[in-house]
Amino acid sequence: MDDIDEKKGNDNTVVLSKEVGHGHDLHTTAHDADASAALVAGFTGELDPAEAARVLKKIDRHILPMMMVLYAVQFMDKTTLGNSANLGIKTDTNLSTLQYNWLGTIFYLAYLIFEWPQNLALQKLPIGKWMSLNIFCWSVFLMCHAACSNFVGLFICRLGLGVCEGSITAGFMISTTMFYTHAEAARRVSFWFLMNGTAQIISGLLSFAILHSKSSMAPWRIFMLTTGAITFIVAVWYFLYFPDSPMNARFLTHDEKIIAIERIRSNKTGIENKFWKKEQFIEALTDWKTWFFFVFAALDNVPNSLTNQNAIIIKSFGFTTLQTTLLGCVGGVVEIITLYTGSLCIKRWPNKRVVISVIYFLPNIIGACLILGLPFSNKTGQLVSLYVTGVGTTGFVLALAWVSAVNAGHTKKTTVNAVFLIGYCLGNLCAPQMWKAEYSPRNTIPWIIILACYIACPIIMVMIGYGLHRENVRRDALPEMEEEESYIDEVQADGTVVSRKLDMAFADLTDRQNLKFRYCL
Structure with a gap:
């Protein structure tokens, strides 16, 4: 057979040069290759488009609803503090404005500290099981809020939530690239991210219902117990049914698993590799785009x-507690519409992420300018402007999918994801401290800072896009060389090394090492 080569030897170690793609055959082992390599090695057939489409629909039916539900629950849980402020938590636990802001900060401080350990665990452990464990712990911490009567107790519970939170978005970023092509991933990220808007609506309606309850228990305590119980149910659901990768997805047959893996061959990123690679880690930290994405995530x-x-801002416009809970739902509607239209745009123009992001940031800039420019007495104008600033969420969602799409090599990808989410944490960690009591209710200083961030983010996106475009042009201009091939070496019981042909996409090469890799824009 042309794709099988037998040779004797025990040394299968492969030392990768900085760039691979100029006429040199690559031999790798199961340790160094992508985890899916053994399953697809030797596959030389052509995918039937109808079969590939059928498998995609099957993947969507099984994992996309789970991701959407969890993201809704996660956002609902994460925003329990904001809803509880409207339900009386500040009064019942004697929280000052500074203490309330610190409850928002400690969540993201814990997220920041544990983001790298969480990403390391996601690489080495089964993703679905690790996320379910974190969701379970999350539900326990959430329900414990109901037992708190002071700042210290709430502080500890919020810290616990931040520790667990680090696994969810990072796990979703990895899972999405395992099952979907780059073009598909951008839309799927939009789908599970738009559930944030759904969560805002559910939280608002739930708060409204709880305010009408006759229970002797404080409304915010009922709210915490209810959302915690929902999260616990989701944790069990994830443990039982969410796949760790296409290789062990129980809803796929053996042939469907091969099709699912071959579908994402064009990504040039493989599925996963459970072994941490120092050289990929170093490359991730020395890659310029890692830090551009970091700054973007922090500012955004x-x-x-x-x-x-x-809720506090809306209530400051003179609305009652009941009216505030319902008006909070409008922001959720805006986010759903925004992200859905964004997903349609990326489907229609799959390689125009930068342009689409910049367009969606423009309403945010206009909204922030109106908030600063309109008289505070113009409550309607202030409220509408506040809603308009929710349109730019699409820019962050596209960046979230983009950062995984433009990095290859599993250790590198998880490292860059971690750096991106650390930037996300820093922005969320520092920002609550700008909402000081002396700035209320106009909050001019916070809104000036927010406007500056809205202006900087699209500029950074354009800079990243320009840099990646130049690299694509450089690679396209490289001279044509003899086509190289890659093989996975397997040592048999008698010491014979059997080499099976393997697509370079499954060799766990980084985007710098694989010169056939092209950056999506």
Whole structure:
């Protein structure tokens, strides 16, 4: 057979040069190759488009609803503090404005500290099982809020939530690239991220219902117990049914698993590799785009502090507690519409992420300018402007999918994801501290800072896009060389090394090492 080569030897170690792609055959082992390599090695057939489409629909039916539900629950849980502020938590636990802001900060401080350990665990452990364990712990911490009567107790519970939170978005970023092509991933990220808007609506309606309850228990305590119980149910559901990768997805047959893996061959990123690679880690930290994405994530999430401030801001316009709970739902509707239209745009123009992101940031800039420019007495104008600033969420969602799409090599990808989410944490960690009591109710200083971030983020996106475009042009201009091939070496019981042909996409090469890799824009 042309794709099988037998040779004797025990040394299968492969030392990768900085760039692979100029006429040199690559031999690798199961240790160094992608985890899916053994399953697809030797596969030389052509995928039937109808079969590939059928498998995609099957993947969507099984994992996309789970991801969407969990993201809704996660966001609902994360924003319990903001909703509880409207339900009386500040009064019942004697929280000052500074202490309330620290409850928002400690969540992201814990997230920041544990983001790298969480990403390391996601690489080495089964993703589905690790996420379910974190969801379970999350539910326990959430329900424990109901037993708190002071700042210290709430502080500890919020810290616990931040520790667990680090596994969810990072796990979703990895899982999405395991099952979907780059073009498909951008839309799927939009789908599970738009559930944040759904969660805002559910939280608002739940808060409204709880305020009408006749229970002697404080409304915010009922709210915490209810959301915690929902999260616990989701944890059990994930443990039983969420796959760790296409290789062990129980809803796929053996042939469907091969099709699922071959579908994402064009990504040039493989599925996963459970072994941590120092050289990929170093490459991730010395890659310029890692830090551009980091700065983008940090600045884009400074305005995210509005999550815990929206109810307070809306109530400052003179609305009652009941009216505030319902008006909070409008922001959720805006986010759903925004992200859904964004997903349609990326489907229609799959390689125009930068342009689409910049367009969606423009309403945010306009909204922030109106909030600063309109008289505070113009409550309607202020409220509408506040809702308009929710449109730019699409920019962050596209960046979230983009950062995984433009990095290859499993250790590198998880490292870059971690750096991106650390930036996300820093923005969310620092931002609550700008909402000081002396700035209320106009909050001019916080809104100036938010406006500056809204202006900087699209500029950074354009810079990243320009840099990646130049690299694509450089690679396209490289001279044509003899086509190289890659093989996975397997040692048999008698010491014979059997080499099976393997697509370079499954050799766990980084985007720098694989010169056939092209950056999506």
